Amino acid sequence: MLAVAVPAAASDKAAANDRQGKPRTVVTTDMEQDDYASLIRYLLYTDDLDTEGIVYTASRFHWAGDGKGTEFFLPGREYPTPQTSWRWTGTRTIQNQALAAYARVYPNLRRQDPAYPKPADLLTTVKVGNVDFEGEMSHDTAGSNLIRDLLLDHDPRPVYLQAWGGTNTIARALKSIEERYPHDARIKARVSRKAVILASGFQDETYANYIAPNWPALKVEQLSAGYATWGYNCNAGKGNTRGLPADHVYFTGDWIKKNIQIGPYGKLYRSWLDGQSMPGDPLDIFGDPAKAPGGWCKPLGPYDFLSEGDNVAFNPLLNTGLQNPADPALGGWGGQATQTTASPDLWTMVTDPNTTLRWAGAAQNDFAARMSWTLTGDYRKVNHAPSVKIVQGDYLGVRPGASVTLSSRTHDPDGDRVSTTWWQYREEGTYPGAVAIAGSTVEIPADAQRGQTISIILQGTDDGQFPLTRYDRMRLMVS
Structure with a gap:
C-alpha cells in the first residue's frame, strides 16, 4: 500500500x-x-x-x-x-x-x-x-x-x-x-x-x-x-460461571493470560492473583495470593477476569x-x-x-x-470488524399476517467470510410475543396490533482470529 x-x-x-x-x-x-x-x-x-x-x-x-x-x-x-x-x-x-x-x-x-x-x-x-x-x-x-x-x-x-x-x-x-x-x-x-x-x-x-x-x-x-457481567465476581469460588455457558471461556485465566495480558500495553491489565496492585491502596488484596483468601472478595483462579465494573x-x-x-x-x-x-x-x-x-x-x-493490534503495525496480521447493513433501512411498515423478506449487505476489510443471522430482539419491541424467522424472512403474526413494533437484529460475525461481530437493527411498524 x-x-x-x-x-x-x-x-x-x-x-x-x-x-x-x-x-x-x-x-x-x-x-x-x-x-x-x-x-x-x-x-x-x-x-x-x-x-x-x-x-x-x-x-x-x-x-x-x-x-x-x-x-x-x-x-x-x-x-x-x-x-x-x-x-x-x-x-x-x-x-x-x-x-x-x-x-x-x-x-x-x-x-x-x-x-x-x-x-x-x-x-x-x-x-x-x-x-x-x-x-x-x-x-x-x-x-x-x-x-x-x-x-x-x-x-x-x-x-x-x-x-x-x-x-x-x-x-x-x-x-x-x-x-x-x-x-x-x-x-x-x-x-x-x-x-x-x-x-x-x-x-x-x-x-x-x-x-x-x-x-x-x-x-x-x-x-x-x-x-x-462486568463487576467483581466475589465469593464465587472456583466453580464460578461468569458469563453465559458458551462465553465462560472468555473470563478464564487461560484466556485472559493468553489474549489480553500481552505486550507492553496488555501486561498492565489486572486479573485475579496476577501480582499487580494499585499503589497507595492497603485494601487492594486482589493481586496477593497470601492475603486475598481473607479479603472481602475471595479469589478465583489465577489470571481469571477480575473486574471492569x-x-x-x-x-x-x-x-x-x-x-x-x-x-x-x-x-x-x-x-x-x-x-x-x-x-x-x-x-x-x-x-x-x-x-x-x-x-x-x-x-x-x-x-x-x-x-x-497493539503488537503489530501489519494490518494483514490481525482482524478487523466487518460491517453489516439491512438494505431496506431502519424502519418498515408491515401488516398483520404478512411475510417480509429482508436483505443484507456485508463487508469485511480483511476479506473474511461473514456469517449472518436474523433474530427478534423481544425486549425492544412492543409486540409481546415471539415472531417466526426463517433465514431472512419474518412472519408477521396475525394478532399483531396497529402501532406495535417488532425489533429485528441482523448480526454478522467474521471468521477471522477472534471472530468479530457487528449488527444492524430494523423496527417493523405494524400498520
Missing part, C-alpha cells in the same frame, strides 16, 4: 471533522483497580470516541484528603473512625502508566486505524477534579472547570459524562454554571439538554442531594445492573451498529435502560443479567482483537 504524506494542517482538520461524528465524552474516575482495567479497555476504543477529558474524582471508596490533616467520616462506610484520606491511589496512574503504555503502542494502533488520538492529545485531557473527600463539591478544580467549559461551549453534540467514581466533580461543574448564571433559564435548559451522565453506580450522594433536585431535566443513567459507562457509546446513545431504551453492548422517573430524568439499567450477558462473548473477542 502506498503511503501518502498529508500536510499537518490538513491532517488536523481531517481529525477535527472526524471527531464531529463521534460521541463526545469525559471519563471521571477514582482509579480503583477495576477502573484501571476498564481504562485499559477504554483506550483501545478511543478511535471510535471523542475523548474530551479523563478526570480524577473521589468516591465513597477512594478519596485523597485535603493535605491539611482534616478528618472525614460518614456513617456506614468501610472505615469505622474518621480518616484523613481513604484508599487513595494518587493522580499519576493514568499519565505515568496507562497513557505511557498507550504511547508505546500508538504507532501500531494508528496503522490499524488512523483515527486513534495522539498520546499527547489524550494527555492534555487528564485533569484532577474534586478528590479531597467523598462528595466534596465545594470549590472549582481543573477537572470541574473542564466539564463546565464543555457544557457551555458551542459544540451542539451531547457530552456524555461517565461517572466511574462519584458524581461530585460533575456536580461541581454544574454548580459552577448555576453560580455563574443564577437566573438564566435558557442556559440551564441548554446544559440540561447537552449533558448526559452515564454512571456505573452512585458512589457518593451528590446525585441525590444536588443534581437530581437542581437539574431535574438532565438525563442520568444508573447502570450498576451491568455489574452482573466501569465498562457499563462507555459500552453504550461504542460503534457496534446497535448503539444509539440518545435512546437508552434500545439495547446493545451497554445493556438496556428504562426511565425510572421523568423529573428528575433518571434511567435505570434493566436488572435482567441477560441485558448485558448476551453481548459478553462478542465484546471479549473484540477486546482481544484490539489488544492484538
